[in-house]
Amino acid sequence: MPAKINRQWILAKRPRERVEASQFEWRESPVPEPREGEMLVRNLWSLLHPTQVLFLNGDSGDLSVPLGTPVRGAGAGRVVASKLPGFAPGDLLEGWFGWEDYTLSNGHGPGRDDPPPTKLPPDLPAQHALGAFGITGMAAYFGVLDIGKPAPGETFVVDSAAGGVGSIAGQIAQIRGCRVVGIVSGRERRDWLAHELGWAGVIDRQSEDVGARLDALCPDGIDIYFDNTGLVPLLDLALVRLRSHGRVVLCGGTSVYCLEALPPGPAHYFDLILKEGRMEGIYGAMHEARFPEARAALAAWMREGRLKPLEDVAVGLENAPAAFARVFEGKNRGKQLLKIAETETE
Template sequence: MEATARNLGSNQLTSRFWRLDRRPQENIEDGCLSVQTETIAPLAEGQVLLRNIYLSLDATNRLWMEDIEEMYMPPVPLGAPMLGFTLAQVMESRNPAFKTGQLAMGLGHWSEYLVSDGTGLMPMDRPEGIPLPLAFGALAIAGPTAYFGLLDVGRPQPGSTVVVSAAAGAAGSCAAQIAKIKGCRVIGIAGGAEKCGWLKNEAGLDAVIDYKAEDVLAALKHHAPDGIDLLYENVGGDILDASLSHMKLGGTVVVCGLISTYNNGHLQGSGPRMFHNVIMKRLRIEGFVVLDYLARYGEAWAELIPWLREGRLKFRVDVVDGLDNAVDALRSMYTGANQGKLMVQIGSEP
């Protein structure tokens, strides 16, 4: 829907959105979400009306659909709109922090329009010389996740051997390249010849391991004979075990995600088989959530934007057209079908 706010003859604006109707059992089964339509009410004082342009699809979206104990945020309630990070244009504003016509990004809904009091949203200037999908894809979630996870949590030193799992993914590819920019030796783990070739030839990693075609532990021993200083973990399961088996004494493990467990019901099950190496190798393991860093996004952008402009940070976007295709697109993430940052284009760019 591309209509300007409140220009309908009835003075009513309608918005289509995805509603969470039941919680997934394993995969995101048919019937878990449905498309609904709502009427947008006139704004109250302090509110802003946004027209969504791009929706970021992230592995953690699957977790938000479940009622999981100890989650970092409440689950999406049944009967409520599905949550996701969006880039939107302000159509009307009764909030002094947002001006009509400007761009804003933050945690919103899988919807055409959104009314918000501004909580969790921030204005976003269009970076000069960077296409809008690239800017949103790299600067909203993936880039800051990689930046803070690697540098704040991981704290690598120049010359460190860094291993990144799911290295062809959005956050993984950024983390691997930032490690290279900071002077580290970087080994990426990814699935398939195309993704591994891109990491080696375009992203410039020192070595790449194809977990679909190689023994990961044997390959790690070959490419990092002295062990791993820093592991940036996105996957979990057997790949995490292989890396834990080859950590250096006093090494660091940054846990960004565990995507291999999100669709199989194992998230709250037993930990990795090689967890005893935390003791044997005196490892430091720390998890993080990028939502904790929203107030510091400017620090990340100050470096990420020049790297993108200069071509030092390569970033691929995989844009799916149309809100109706959001669920199928998210499902594809858990099979590795996407190449780069997965997004849905909901509306036209301003």
């Protein structure tokens, strides 16, 4: 019988400035056999998110992906062979897998302090584990509730609102009684998001005057601004419209991840003084001890039909680079995921 093939995407060039398919090389090799202390995982899902570009650019310490090696990132897969105590064929895992059919794991993350692969509950769809119940949902939950502290009737503005974190953050604020306004790029995505989530408004930052639209949609100002992109012009527009004791939640900097040199910071941060406002970062991973609380709340809202996990699923390992590039082209509608295989026997 011919050996099974492990199809892989290898990191050929670091994606400085922009993400392009030419930075990845397709390779096929025999599926490796696990040795003592290893297990073989059949990858089923991969999470494609902006943060991953930091790993690919070698800027992330232990998590950095060396050139010439398979692209690594958060994924879900099933154990198909194991010589590692505690893991057995059939276990469904979330872990640091990659853009390949099969990954050998010794039960640790790539770096000393990374979370090891963990078993997923059998009743949790693997793609939700990576999206709403993964770091995406955790950043949104703790960012909105712990840092944003929304109160009923307040105005909540979020950018990258059609993305994974942004769409969940806005929905949590809405559940807490806020008027929610999202900022996205692209008219079609604006209309799609407005239709999907029924927020007070969605602004297309490409074709519309964002300041004028914020004035129209937030006539009394902004109580909470949730920043996913690190786009300084948007942050400045929010700072000048911040209400007394307003909060700015800093969650991500998608606009700068590929840049060699950082752009200048916001000009209007003095507004925080006059309004006694706060600007504070959220780092979801720091809240691990409370993940069960967050997952229980998110699951309950989903069951009640109050939270929609928006997911944009690309199918097929061969499409990984193109699907990843979509995230930086502002094309994803919800959390961008890659489905590598339906089952471990595929």
